[in-house]
Amino acid sequence: MSEVPPVASPCTSVCRMNPASGLCEGCLRTLDEIAAWARMEEHEKQAVWRLLAQRREQLATPASR
Numbered sequence: 001m002s003e004v005p006p007v008a009s010p011c012t013s014v015c016r017m018n019p020a021s022g023l024c025e026g027c028l029r030t031l032d033e034i035a036a037w038a039r040m041e042e043h044e045k046q047a048v049w050r051l052l053a054q055r056r057e058q059l060a061t062p063a064s065r
Contacts, residue, residue: 012027013026023055029048048065
């Protein structure tokens with residue numbers, strides 16, 4: 001069985017929580033995701049990265065009226 005390479009942290013050292021969204025303004029993770037990161041399995045970290053891509057896309061898309 002091949003070893004999975006470590007998944008890098010998405011932290012950008014801009015650690016400021018947005019009260020409206022509940023997301024870090026730097027990495028777009030929730031407090032729960034940030035707190036759990038060190039204990040997550042690699043596949044769980046990859047799943048968080050996929051969520052972050054979705055969040056980034058949603059934030060870049062203007063809200064429909």
